[in-house]
Amino acid sequence: MKYKIILSITVLLLTMNFVNAQSSKLKFHSINNIGLLEGGSDENLQLQTINGVSHKGFFGGVGIGLDNYYRKSIPLFADLRQNFSQRKSTPFLYLDLGAVFPWDRNTGTQWSSSQYKTGFLYDAGIGYSFPIKGRFAMNLSAGYSQRFLKEISETSRWYFLTDNMPFAPAPSKDTAHYKYNFNRFSFKIGFSF
């Protein structure tokens, strides 16, 4: 169901682009946001910088940032935006899709270790942009974000590393694979130029 919603938003953005017939020039924009990720098991900071071009109210760019929800990671994503109008003050829809790289790939102690794999995330929502001065504008947005992460964890079972205890033979390490699904509301405020 969620993927159908994402697909619908993508189609809507592309359609609206052709409806708004304006200047054909490509304009460079940089969008820089700070925000909050609010979810079931954490609330934490997010930072983004997105750079790209706009055309007829449609913006496409590449973003990179910091996602500090539960486990710090670096998202790298494609950003698509569609303004509702050509005015400087306008609501917009946005969609971010991309990969998320763990800040620490390997963690652990003498008895356990974890390896985190590159994951995937998306963030979609609506916002409002209004001018501040000159080319600078302020953006507010709210949306829904999901991040998927994988972990391989190994734990040594130290208490049988002595041969004095007649326990059954068993592997000296337990290995478990974890798949995380983080569901968050994403609130952002920032400026663009």
Added chain:
Amino acid sequence: MGIKDQFKFLVRATLCKTSVSGEGRLIKNCFMKKFMLTLSGFVGLCCTFIFQGCLKDSVTKTYRYTYYLPVYKTTQEVRNDIKSRPAQAVERPGKIYIKGQYIFLNDIDKGIHVIDNSNPSQPQQIAFIDIPGNMDLAVKGDILYADLYTDLVAIDISNPRNVVLKKVIESVFPHRYYTTGFIPDSNKVIASWEKRDTTVTEKISMNRWLKSANVYMDYTAFPNTLSSSASGKSGSPYGVGGSTAKFAIVNQRLYTVGQFDLSVFNISTMGNPSLVNHKDIGWNIETIYPFMDKLFIGSQTGMFVYDISSADNPVQVGQFAHISSCDPVISDGQFAYVTLHTGTICAQNTNELDVLKLNNLLNPSLVKTYAMTNPQGLSKDGSTLFVCDGKEGLKIYDANDVTNLHLMSTVNTSEAYDVVAFNNHALVVAKDGLYQYDCSDLHNVRLLSKINVQN
């Protein structure tokens, strides 16, 4: 403009706070701006409250769960089964003992492989002696002494293809009782284990209270107690004849160490050992190594030197204390060589070889420390020192000058952990099998044979 129109105009003007001039278009734009802002805020609030269920994080855990079911036999059945059986594959190599042309190789918790090594290039496994719970062994004459959980057994091996159980002394190794709530029928012995594997996938909910840097709140991370283990590292083997033994024979006495104690058995009568002394000697005792009239006993807190000139009454005459590590030790009479390594419950961050001078047995002194990767068993043949250094393999040193050990060669073996060296011949117990090397040319050590471990 009527009163009604004026009221409407005032409402619009109040909402948008604009000048009345050009009012139509300005008011409409202002109104749209405020409307969209309000709508965004309202939608955001709705999402926050209505869609709380969408915020539930989850994690799916998949792990292979291995557990072992004990297979019981009665005590009498186990004793009746202590005989030479057809040779079988080595699974978990442990202690090693060499007598004449034969190699006796412990398979942890299972028994002892008998290997005819009359041709080291082609060793032949000729029999397997079924001894459940076996961890250690020693041989004197034609009698093999081995532990069977808490008991000491004496086995006549004059004909290795047809061994005979001579005697059992019960309950001399009390540390080998089952613990952690696993209490079997006292009339039964765990003869073997059936391994069961299953893959489990479970979905775990997360909440912020149990957030951790590593994992989550999964308290089922460890399988059932039945699967808790022994000797996880393919046996942290303390080899007899090697430096990591717990059994040692000196003249007519068998000395064994447990976790806290030293036991003395009189073995002057062949096949009829008797317990003559038992004393507590400290904490976390790991190894015993005999040299002349001394016993060098390694522990997690240091190396103890015991005088056994009175054979039945070992007396501590010296000690070398160092940080906690598991300590295989050997001696050539003038110096003692001790390895300290991490990766066990000894749990210190030290991997090194210590060389100690034994001029004063009351206070051995450290001559030099050599940094290593993960040293374990060691052996000395003349002036050549052999050290098993974990994944680095077997390291061979010229030990003529102990203050300057010179590395002659390194032999790549898969996690070697014990070695027996004699007459330019080295037997190495490693994770994947038993290696034999010709060391007559230390710059060109030659592999003679390998007995593989069954995976």
